[in-house]
Amino acid sequence: MTEIPTTEAAEFWEARYAGEQRVWSGRPNPLLVREVNGLVPGSALDLGCGEGADAVWLASRGWRVTGVDISPTALERAAGHAADAGVSDRVAWERHELGVTFPDGVFDLVSAQFLMSPVPLDQDGVLRRAAAAVAPGGTLLIAMHAGWPSWQDEAPFDVDFPTLDGVLASLALPEGDWKVETREAVRKPCPSPEGVEGFREDNVWRIRRIGS
Structure with missing residues (x-):
């Protein structure tokens, strides 16, 4: 794994993962599953892979995946899940603080699922590097929360939620070189920890790089 210096972001995310037995559900992000199901498997880059659910799901469907995260604990768990699923030979794990370091190479799919952080993150810069x-003919897939859950009265931290048009503008993709195939706000059920019914909206973009 790539060595990176200890920073506020590195300390925050390592403490988050080390402080719990499991942070995420272990299931792949539904928007990833929806948008990728029709794509031909190739090479994939999973940015902010966490405990590896998306990367393992992609590998189980024939993709060769590079999973990237800032937390060594998250990457260790991800590698364990890949081994349990029998796909270790299809996944490589790299440690990066996105916005500071970034994996080398080009990929048929670059996925950034909910790459949002309560500690500093150059989100626009990371997405442009993504x-x-x-690769030519490949796909950029981005999903972001569009706001807090409907039952959330106070924001737990300050965050600027990206808009559908705002992300496309910040990417500054050369006209004619890319095709936007999905640009959509999706509302999903989102009950509170206390069981209060509610919803949350997410934004998803699937953008194909034109080429052969």
Whole structure:
């Protein structure tokens, strides 16, 4: 794994993962599953892979995956899940603080699922580097929360939720070189920890780089 210096972001995310037995559900992100199901498997880059659910799901469907995260604990768990699923030979794990370091190479799919952080993150810069890492004919897939859950009265931390148009503008993709195939706000059920019914909206973009 790539060595990176200890920073506020590195300390925050390592403490988050080390402080719990499991942070995420272990299931792949539904928007990833929906948008990728029709794509031909090739090479994939999973940015902010966490405990590896998306990367393992992609590998189980024939993709060769590079999973990237800032937390060593998250990457260790991800590698364990890949081994349990029998796909270790199809997944490589790299440690990066996105916005500071970034994986080398180009990929048929670059996925950034909910790459949002309560500690500093150059989100626009990371997404532009993500776009640059898409091979000709490949796909950039981004999903972001569009706001807090409907039952959330106070924001737990300050965050600027990206808009559908705002992300496309910040990417500054050359006209004619890319095709936007999905640009959509999706509402999903989202009950509170106390069981209060509610919903949350997410935004998803699937953008194909034109080429052969």
